Amino acid sequence: MLLALALSAMPFGCTADEKPPAPSATPPKAPEPRAHLREVRGDVKLKRVVGDEWISAQDGMPLFENDKVRTAAGASARIVFGNGGRVNLGEDALIGIAETRPRPGQQRTDLTLLKGQVDAALETPSTQSLSVSTPSATVQAGREIVFQ
Numbered sequence: 554m555l556l557a558l559a560l561s562a563m564p565f566g567c568t569a570d571e572k573p574p575a576p577s578a579t580p581p582k583a584p585e586p587r588a589h590l591r592e593v594r595g596d597v598k599l600k601r602v603v604g605d606e607w608i609s610a611q612d613g614m615p616l617f618e619n620d621k622v623r624t625a626a627g628a629s630a631r632i633v634f635g636n637g638g639r640v641n642l643g644e645d646a647l648i649g650i651a652e653t654r655p656r657p658g659q660q661r662t663d664l665t666l667l668k669g670q671v672d673a674a675l676e677t678p679s680t681q682s683l684s685v686s687t688p689s690a691t692v693q694a695g696r697e698i699v700f701q
Contacts, residue, residue, distance in 0.1 A: 586615030587650050588634040588662075595628030595644075616650050623647040624669070637676030638662035638683055645669050651686065 590599070590610050598607040602619035610622065616632065624630060624646045632640045632648075640662070642648060646669025662675075663684045675681040684693045 584617050586635070587618055588616040588632045590614045590616065590622070590630055591633050592629070592631040594630065596625035597628050597630045597642075598623050598625075618650055621647065621649045621667075632664075634662045636662060636681055638681055639674045639676075640664060641672040643670040643672070646671065651684070 590597070591612055593610050593612050597610040599610040599614060599616075600607050600621040600623075602617060607623070610630065616622070622630065622632065622642065624642050624644050626644050628644055630642045632642065632650075634640075640648070647667040648669075648671065649665040649667065651663035651665050662673075662681065663686075664671075665686045667688070671685065673683050673685065675683055682693060684691060686692075
């Protein structure tokens with residue numbers, strides 16, 4: 554009986570001396586953060602794309618594509634992107650980290666402003682791009698600019 558169980562666990566066509574073929578597909582990579590929260594002040598909340606609840610935001614928290622950040626009255630936060638772009642959120646703001654479709658040689662920062670005001674800056678405007686989408690418009694910039 555024991556021998557029958559051991560044989561039934563092997564893939565069809567393998568003998569006891571053969572090993573089953575290794576899987577050819579590589580496991581999916583974990584997503585890399587697009588940005589990090591910095592200088593969190595007051596009531597700032599974060600909603601992960603994979604979650605349903607708003608959680609309290611903390612300095613240093615990573616932000617991934619389609620995460621959302623909101624600030625309450627009197628609150629603020631800075632979002633620092635991997636390419637050096639910075640976005641300061643004022644009070645009563647709601648933003649989403651947008652999906653990015655990079656162009657060769659151009660580092661992009663994309664976000665969706667759903668409510669409030671952001672102040673954005675690029676570290677190297679000649680090689681960086683910032684795109685802010687709102688419900689009514691999309692603005693792209695390659696220089697320091699304030700969106701309201």
